[in-house]
Amino acid sequence: MQLFIAYSDDHKKHRPPIASTHPENPLRLEIAIEALRNSGMWDKADVIVPERADLDNVLAVHDSDYVELVREMSKRGGGYIDLDTYVSPHTFDVALLACGAAIQGVRLLLEKGSALFLSLLRPPGHHAGRYGRALGAPTLGFCIFNNIAIAAKYAEEVMKLRPIVIIDIDVHHGNGTQEIFWNDANVIHVDIHEHGIYPGTGDVEDIGGNEARGTKVNIPLPHYSGDDDYIYVWKEVVEPLVFTIKPRMIMLSLGLDAYLDDGLASMSVTSKFFTFAASSLALMAKRFLGTLTVLEGGYTVGLREGLPAFVRGYIQPQIDTEYRVEPHRGVRIVVNRVKKVLREFLGVL
Numbered sequence: 001m002q003l004f005i006a007y008s009d010d011h012k013k014h015r016p017p018i019a020s021t022h023p024e025n026p027l028r029l030e031i032a033i034e035a036l037r038n039s040g041m042w043d044k045a046d047v048i049v050p051e052r053a054d055l056d057n058v059l060a061v062h063d064s065d066y067v068e069l070v071r072e073m074s075k076r077g078g079g080y081i082d083l084d085t086y087v088s089p090h091t092f093d094v095a096l097l098a099c100g101a102a103i104q105g106v107r108l109l110l111e112k113g114s115a116l117f118l119s120l121l122r123p124p125g126h127h128a129g130r131y132g133r134a135l136g137a138p139t140l141g142f143c144i145f146n147n148i149a150i151a152a153k154y155a156e157e158v159m160k161l162r163p164i165v166i167i168d169i170d171v172h173h174g175n176g177t178q179e180i181f182w183n184d185a186n187v188i189h190v191d192i193h194e195h196g197i198y199p200g201t202g203d204v205e206d207i208g209g210n211e212a213r214g215t216k217v218n219i220p221l222p223h224y225s226g227d228d229d230y231i232y233v234w235k236e237v238v239e240p241l242v243f244t245i246k247p248r249m250i251m252l253s254l255g256l257d258a259y260l261d262d263g264l265a266s267m268s269v270t271s272k273f274f275t276f277a278a279s280s281l282a283l284m285a286k287r288f289l290g291t292l293t294v295l296e297g298g299y300t301v302g303l304r305e306g307l308p309a310f311v312r313g314y315i316q317p318q319i320d321t322e323y324r325v326e327p328h329r330g331v332r333i334v335v336n337r338v339k340k341v342l343r344e345f346l347g348v349l
């Protein structure tokens with residue numbers, strides 16, 4: 001399976017006022033690239049230098065006042081846009097580059113078919129909603145523009161690819177993505193996240209607005225959920241859903257912060273799940289277009305161990321059909337609730 005990585009050193013120009021005090025800092029990309037190099041994955045990739053997105057692509061998703069706020073703050077030297085999220089002098093330009101890196105993946109996958117397009121970008125995006133903070137969240141959670149939503153909108157509206165499935169495995173709920181597509185039935189958003197942590201949204205009963213009921217799927221898992229729990233969710237919900245919907249493109253919000261001891265949450269996922277998920281996506285890519293993968297969270301060991309495991313799983317799929325998953329009882333209960341709530345919309349569940 002072919003691998004493309006979109007990366008530019010310019011992504012490091014988005015930096016906190018005091019680097020060591022913020023988990024979302026340029027060092028993350030150095031960790032990611034070193035891990036990919038050490039595992040031999042970087043050498044297997046065609047590395048592409050991303051182009052900045054047109055402002056129109058960003059304005060298709062975000063309100064112009066919010067975009068202008070980011071531009072103005074950058075121009076004035078930056079600062080904190082809220083308690084969690086900083087803007088630095090280059091942030092506006094770098095954020096446009098991040099959106100561009102995601103959009104580029106849509107175009108390239110249309111051309112190449114079943115490849116993996118990995119956008120190694122910063123700042124992350126899935127908490128950013130139309131007006132900034134989304135669904136009542138207290139902050140933007142380190143995000144500026146919603147890269148994956150902008151790519152999905154581009155795929156949907158400009159390239160006429162419908163429907164699209166966005167799978168979000170960052171440990172935090174992708175509240176921005178969900179808000180943006182709340183009433184859009186062409187974009188199915190499936191979000192696996194840790195219950196009870198920031199941003200506090202993503203309940204099982206939240207299934208989309210009137211025009212799009214059943215197209216937003218939330219799977220809030222208990223603290224300490226691990227590989228078997230995630231693999232169970234993937235097999236019980238994600239796979240049947242994708243094969244029923246038959247999307248024109250699959251997009252993945254790849255957060256690696258559910259990894260054991262990554263630092264900002266309390267899940268116990270390891271490389272096993274990331275390899276499994278990537279292998280499953282690689283098999284899906286044979287039926288649908290390839291996967292556009294956009295980096296979200298992941299701060300330490302998740303980037304170091306989970307990212308290369310994910311990439312390896314995609315280009316050399318490893319599916320153990322004999323493996324029997326043993327999820328926690330609490331996870332089975334959540335999955336049963338998800339199925340019950342969505343059954344009338346997605347008969348397969």
Ligand SMILES: [Zn+2]
Nearest residue numbers: 170171172297
């Ligand atoms: Zn996260």
